[in-house]
Amino acid sequence: MTAHEVSLYNTRTRRKEAFVPIKPKEVKIYTCGPTVYSPQHIGNMRPYMFADLLRRTFLLKGFSVFHVTNITDVGHLTDDGDSGDDKMEVAAKKSGRKAEEIADEYTAQWLEDRRLLNCVDPDVLCKATDHIAEQVALCQKLESKGYTYRISDGIYFDISKFPGYANFAKLDLLKEGEGRIKDVSGKRHYADFALWKFAEKGVARQQEWDSPWGRGFPGWHLECSAMSWRYLGERFDIHTGGVDHIKIHHTNEIAQSEAAFGVNPWVSYWMHNEFLDFRGKKMSKSLGNICVLRDLIDAGFHPLSYRYFFLQAHYRKQQTFTDEAMAAADKGYRRLRAVTEGLAGCESDSSEEGVEKIVQRFYAAVYDDLNAPQVLALAGEVVRKSGLSDSARRYLVELIDSWLGLNLLSPLSQELGKESDPRIDDLVQRREAARQEKNFSEADRIRDLLMDEGVTIEDTPDGSTWHRFK
RNA sequence: GGCGCCGUAGCCAAGUGGUAAGGCACGGGACUGCAAAUCCCUGAUCCCCGGUUCGAAUCCGGGCGGCGCCUCCA
Missing domain, CATH: 1.10.730 (Isoleucyl-tRNA Synthetase; Domain 1)
Incomplete structure (x- = not known):
C-alpha cells in the first residue's frame, strides 16, 4: 500500500483531479465498447488497453473493481442525425447474412484481440440486444418525466427540457450543425436524439422488438445508460471511451441519465483516450487506412x-x-x-x-x-x-x-512454440561440421542458404541454434 | 466558421518554471573465422518571434505548421 493518491484527468472538469470514489475502496467503471458490424482495427483497440490500465491501477491501489463493457449490436446508425441506417442492418444486407451472425463473428474477433493484448475481461460484458427491456424501461421513465416527444419517426429526447445539455462538451448550440434539423421531419432541435425508433412500414428489419410505442428498435445512446443503470446503479465512478464520443454520444448519455435518475453528476469522472494516427491521419474505417492485429502478427x-x-x-x-x-x-x-x-x-x-x-x-x-x-x-x-x-x-x-x-x-x-524441422537441423549440423574443419566458405554458403529462406543462425558456446525471422 | 489538441534528436515519444526519461535506428568498441545475438560507448537546448521571471521546452502574446470534433468513427 502507498500514500500516493490516484490523480486522473477528468473530461467533465477539464482538469487532473484526485480520485474520490463514491464508496470507499470501490470503483465502478463503464467502458464504451465496440459496434460489431466490422473488424476492430488496432486503433480501435486503444480504448480497451487504456481501460485495462485503469482497471489495473485500482487493483494495485487495493480497490475492489467492477468493470462493465458493452457490445453494440443494434441501433448504431450510420449517421448521427438520426436519419441514417442501422450499421448492423447495413452490414447484414451487404453480405447477405444475419445481423446476429455478423455480430457474433466480430465480437469473437474483438475478444480474441483483447486476449492477445492481455486486456483483462470486464466483470460484465453486455450486449445491447440482450437489454431491450432495460432500454424500454429507461425510455418510459424519461417519457413519464416529460423529457420526450413523439414524432412519426420515433420517440425523441427533448434537450430544451435539460438546461445543462451543452455543458459537458462546451457546445455552442446556436452555431453547431444548424442544418441537421432537416434530417428528420418533426425534430424540434437538431440536437434532439432518438431514444426509440419505429420500424418503417414495409421495410423488413432483422432486428426489431415490441414496445409500448409499437415495433421498433432502441437509439444507440440509450443502451449505455440503460446497461450501466442495471449493472452499476444510478451513479458510478468512471466512464471511459474515445474522444470522438464527447460531443454527441456522451453528451446524450449524460442528458438522458441525469434526467431519468435526477442525479448530478451521473458519472464522477469521464476519461477519454486519443486516437491512433496512421500516415498523418487518424486510422479509421471511413478513411480505409486500417490495420488489424492479425496483420501485425502476420508481419512477424x-x-x-x-x-x-x-x-x-x-x-x-x-x-x-x-x-x-x-x-x-x-x-x-x-x-x-x-x-x-x-x-x-x-x-x-x-x-x-x-x-x-x-x-x-x-x-x-x-x-x-x-x-x-x-x-x-x-x-x-x-x-x-x-x-x-x-x-x-x-x-x-x-x-x-x-x-x-x-x-x-x-x-x-x-510461448512462441519451438519449431522443428529435420532438414534445417541437418543443414545447421553440416555447417557446424564445416566450421570444425575450418571450411568457412562452405559454412557461410549454408548460412546464406538458410538466410534466404528466412532462417537465421545463432552461434553460442553450446552450439548453434536457429529460428525463423519471417 | 465554432470548439479542442499538438509541434521535443533520423523515427516513436516522456517531461508543463530550475539547466532535456526511455525505446528503435545510425556510428564506434568488445565478442566472433566472418556474421548474427549479446554487452559497452555515443547524439537534441525543445517550430519561429516577442514578453514575464533570478531562471522557461514548460507561463503570456503573435506567427507558421500538423491533427481532431462539429457528418459514421475508439
Whole structure:
C-alpha cells in the first residue's frame, strides 16, 4: 500500500483531479465498447488497453473493481442525425447474412484481440440486444418525466427540457450543425436524439422488438445508460471511451441519465483516450487506412509488441503509428523480455536497499494519470541499470508487470512454440561440421542458404541454434 | 466558421518554471573465422518571434505548421 493518491484527468472538469470514489475502496467503471458490424482495427483497440490500465491501477491501489463493457449490436446508425441506417442492418444486407451472425463473428474477433493484448475481461460484458427491456424501461421513465416527444419517426429526447445539455462538451448550440434539423421531419432541435425508433412500414428489419410505442428498435445512446443503470446503479465512478464520443454520444448519455435518475453528476469522472494516427491521419474505417492485429502478427510481430507500442505514449495523446515505430516496439519488447524472463526462476526479495525507492517511483508514475511511458522506462532501468540483485529485480519486474501486462516473466521461446524441422537441423549440423574443419566458405554458403529462406543462425558456446525471422 | 489538441534528436515519444526519461535506428568498441545475438560507448537546448521571471521546452502574446470534433468513427 502507498500514500500516493490516484490523480486522473477528468473530461467533465477539464482538469487532473484526485480520485474520490463514491464508496470507499470501490470503483465502478463503464467502458464504451465496440459496434460489431466490422473488424476492430488496432486503433480501435486503444480504448480497451487504456481501460485495462485503469482497471489495473485500482487493483494495485487495493480497490475492489467492477468493470462493465458493452457490445453494440443494434441501433448504431450510420449517421448521427438520426436519419441514417442501422450499421448492423447495413452490414447484414451487404453480405447477405444475419445481423446476429455478423455480430457474433466480430465480437469473437474483438475478444480474441483483447486476449492477445492481455486486456483483462470486464466483470460484465453486455450486449445491447440482450437489454431491450432495460432500454424500454429507461425510455418510459424519461417519457413519464416529460423529457420526450413523439414524432412519426420515433420517440425523441427533448434537450430544451435539460438546461445543462451543452455543458459537458462546451457546445455552442446556436452555431453547431444548424442544418441537421432537416434530417428528420418533426425534430424540434437538431440536437434532439432518438431514444426509440419505429420500424418503417414495409421495410423488413432483422432486428426489431415490441414496445409500448409499437415495433421498433432502441437509439444507440440509450443502451449505455440503460446497461450501466442495471449493472452499476444510478451513479458510478468512471466512464471511459474515445474522444470522438464527447460531443454527441456522451453528451446524450449524460442528458438522458441525469434526467431519468435526477442525479448530478451521473458519472464522477469521464476519461477519454486519443486516437491512433496512421500516415498523418487518424486510422479509421471511413478513411480505409486500417490495420488489424492479425496483420501485425502476420508481419512477424508479437501481439504484445503492440501493447508495448501503446504503452510508449500517453493514452491522452494522439499516437503516430508507422511501420518503423512498430518494428522499434517489437524489437524493444523482445529485448526487454529476453532479459526479464530469465528472472522468473529467482527468489523474490523486496528488502534490498534501493527497492523501495523504485517502488515509490512506480506508484507515482501510475497514479499520475496513468503515465505508462514513464513506467516502461522504469522497467528498463530496473532491468538494465539499477545494479540490484536478481531477486530484487525479480520482485520489481513482477510488481511493474502486474500493471503493464506484458508477460515479462514468462519464457518467450516457450510461448512462441519451438519449431522443428529435420532438414534445417541437418543443414545447421553440416555447417557446424564445416566450421570444425575450418571450411568457412562452405559454412557461410549454408548460412546464406538458410538466410534466404528466412532462417537465421545463432552461434553460442553450446552450439548453434536457429529460428525463423519471417 | 465554432470548439479542442499538438509541434521535443533520423523515427516513436516522456517531461508543463530550475539547466532535456526511455525505446528503435545510425556510428564506434568488445565478442566472433566472418556474421548474427549479446554487452559497452555515443547524439537534441525543445517550430519561429516577442514578453514575464533570478531562471522557461514548460507561463503570456503573435506567427507558421500538423491533427481532431462539429457528418459514421475508439
